Amino acid sequence: MNIFADFNARITKAVQALGLKDKDGNTPDLSRLTIEPPRDASHGDLATNAAMVLAKPAGQNPRALAERLVGALKEDADIASADVAGPGFVNLRLTDDFWRAQLAGILARASDYGRSDAGAGCSVNVEYVSANPTGPMHVGHCRGAVVGDALANIMGFAGYDVTKEYYINDAGAQVDVLARSALLRYREALGEDIGEIPAGLYPGDYLVPVGQALKQEFGAKLLGLPEAEVLALAKERTIEAMMAMIREDLALLNVHHDVFFSERSLHADNGGAIQTAINDLTFKGFVYKGKLPPPKGEKTEDWEDREQTLFRSTDVGDDMDRPLVKSDGSYTYFAGDVAYMKDKYGRGFKELVFVLGADHSGYVKRLEALAKAVSGGDLKLTVLLCNLVKLYRDGEPVRMSKRSGDFVTLREVVEEVGRDPIRFMMLYRKNTEPLDFDFAKVTEQSKDNPVFYVQYASARCHSVFRQAREQMGIELPERAALAAHVAQLSDEGEIGLIRKLAEYPRLIEQASSAQEPHRLAFYLYDLASSFHAHWNRGTDNQDLRFVKVNDPQLTLARLGLVQAVADVIRSGLTLIGADAPKEMR
Template sequence: MDLFALYQSRIADALSALFPQLAETPDVLRRFVVEPPRDASHGDMSTNAAMVLAKPLKSNPRAIAEQLIEKIKEFDGVESAEIAGPGFINMRLSASVWQNVIAEINAAGTEYGRPKDAPAGKVNVEYVSTNPTGPVHIGHARGAVFGDALASLMAFSRCDITKEYYINDAGGQIDVLAKSALLRYREALGQDIGEIPKGLYPGKYLIPTGKKLADQFGDALLNMDEAEAVDKVKSIVVDSMMELIKADLAKLNVHHDYFFSEKQLHGEDGDIHKTLDWLREEGLVYQGTLEPPKGKTPEDWEDREQTLFKASDFGDDTDRALVKSDGSYTYFAADIAYHRNKFLRGFNEQIVVLGADHSGYIKRLKAAGKAVSDGKANVDVKICQLVNLLRNGEPAKMSKRAGTFVTLGDLVDEVGADVVRFIMLFRRNDAPIDFDFEVVTAQTRDNPVFYVQYAHARACSVFRNAKRDLPDLDISLDALQKADLSVLSDPAEIELIKMAAQFERVVASATEAHEPHRVAFYVHDLASAFHTFWTKGKERPELRFVNLDEQTITLSRLALVNAVRQVLANSLGILGVSAPDELS
């Protein structure tokens, strides 16, 4: 069990016993935290419970802490507790508490860190959703990795997850795509198409699609009116582009469970029409005018009476138009219908991963989610900031097989999926990333993915060395689970165990916040702690993992190494990064 959650539960029980009046406001007991202190010298755990409860109890924080600390000192495993500052309580735990963590990790294996119970409800994570007009470009790579890792994290936490891709196959860009493909179709039939006209997609990725159309239709399309030909090939071309997109995403080990077609939203029987009728019935739509927005006027703003959604009633800055002057629906009308569709499919939690240019969508999408679900659904919009490609600190130049942009496939082909995934997650999603090819491919500690994978490989090497040097010693998992862990009492050993023990807490908090980067930060810290301990073994022979003269301590240290190796592997698994046994 998560030690931090365990002691938080014990403190909550103690507070309930000390202050029965808290029964009237039980949510207060969920507001305080138990976490590692910022300064490790202050102890193993720290809580702000007394400070959080001061206002509800109408008391001085230190007065509350003085009562609470007497209860805490009675907890199993607590060696000491003291009050610090205005009312923080710092605790030190006995070595046996940490030693038991090793046994727990080795017993749980790949299940270590997962909660026992699955949370209620279904979660939809929608990510990538690039227009199906060509390969996935580098601008979408970060969102692809973030969304996939977030879904993996939540699945690890036993959430019922669906990974979804929204296919933008109903807009004018699809007509442009079809016309571009028809140009390549003519080329496949031997015609000289010359320079690609402006406004069409110039990428060579459409050449195979043109050949496919030539094989399927021969020269039949040449005799058709362009509009008829476009209508004839649109679905074929979109399918071809989706195959290309899926292939590029597969290079990153990104695979979706469900592909939603935007075409489903349009037409008389489409979701937008049905949603608009429903919004009118609920009184959430009215005819009115909008004030001109401050600053630059957006292209979709119209100074006229129009059909408006009461978005401001649900937290948005303004009400939103749903129907354009030509009678067609706005993009936001499609957004509302799509989120209602998700809700009707049972998704109360909807996570949407968007690019840096979509930060203005956050409030309106949240408003849409609340409106179409009567407040039962939560829409969490995650914005992924830009990725700057560099070589030795200078802007990177790469081949552009797409014609106008660098593709995800180009990036993965050069550095590998592991590097792309880890680096994209080794920073908050809302902060820009500098992706320097020289740094992320170097086998140095400055390269975070190498540093972490090397820790796992190094842990594996310990077992190879033990098997070589002590061939008669049983180092099976069963033997490790029977090792005497009480001998792991050196401060350096305890510090390493403490770091491994934080995994469950990190997983829980990262899942709740929808922030997979927390796992990347944590596993890097764990790798650092392991490398540090390895170095200490060189300086202090008594701390070496394999001691030829002390097989008891060797087996116990191997149990520790195996636990660290397991947590490294579980962390990397969440991130979708491999945990190699060896590095070349």
């Protein structure tokens, strides 16, 4: 029910009927033809650039071609008027009957309205959060979690086969530090005075329960075991505890992954998966022995002044070749990325989406290069970078958390303001823009609080249903029965609401293809604004109220409109990961 796709097909057919030919006698390329809402709503319902993009190839004047196209389009019974604007744009105004038919269709689709097959079942892996399992989730992880989860939901709704994935960084030096920090808390649990936490270890209180759990399981036994054995055991138990905590934190935010992939699995069997991946790249000509020039500025962790095994990533778009093996013979972190990329490609994914913090911008080129090398260019890879979130309370910066040691935890934010304000507001700015999150503003009940305004629209819809029951004894009929009365709708505000509802399928497809989930939050706010505006008109004019006691047929028609608004708001909020309340408390 994407009316823009529908009219693209109609206009394409009308253009073809004009018999246009380019200078070589071929039919002009119609791929650049677009159908969009006019910038100024007073100009009509739809606008097309068809004449503008086809005039030059066809050797015609754009405005003259637009006039010909207008003549053809006026034959369409759903088009009330067609006019030429400016140098050759064509504006269309559709009939009220067309819009009423759209409402009937929206009601028929119910919760499936907006769902499409645009993704054609394409297998997509969306990896997001992937925080080091060294502590609780903090607010810095929150934005990426919401962006990734909402995008995955939207892409699934648009017909993609989506897998939500979390990459557990459970190998490397930070895990050793985590284990040593937990063992310090273990000694504390045994009664030792550990004093101030040494620099370089994790100081947060969240490791206290881990130390206590080690004591409960092993007593003082660990104190007498070899260090390597104790460290390995502590790693295992601590990572399990941290990941359990992370899963709980994410669940509070209504974030649930399909796959948790362990980095340690790549290092199993002496790094067998990594060596296999390197061998594969070697066979393809992407691995060589050589030296790297020193990077500009400070030395990086990967650079060593020696001949080493390198990935020829500059051949596939990177700005420097990447080391794969360290001087001690162990694999670099990037070598793990090679194996992980190969694993994803081997699982059959056609598209990969990585949602990372803005501080990971340096990873973009290397990941893109790696995807090209591993897949031979078959993989489509996108990296979404999420900018910083700054926390405020009544305009004042929020202080750090005692529990975490040096940051505000995600759990603390959810417990204070609730899941829905966080999920909505994390999408109410494009992911690349900085975001100021004020605890007071996201919980206030006003139009200035977008999530309240949208959820209030949902609650108002259900209040209309209650009014109909209480004032007229009307129990809300099935959607098909409501659709049977839509011909009663004629007010410009009612038709305007249907127009806004009709944008939803296109919005879903655009947000999915552009991988911009913030578009959905913006749309829901606009829809809520339109609904509230029409509600307010009814406050001033009783004839426009949704429940008209002396006209049951018109009331049923208007209940159908309200039901469609409620359906779309619920659908959009569900994709965002928030609730659509039936009443505000």
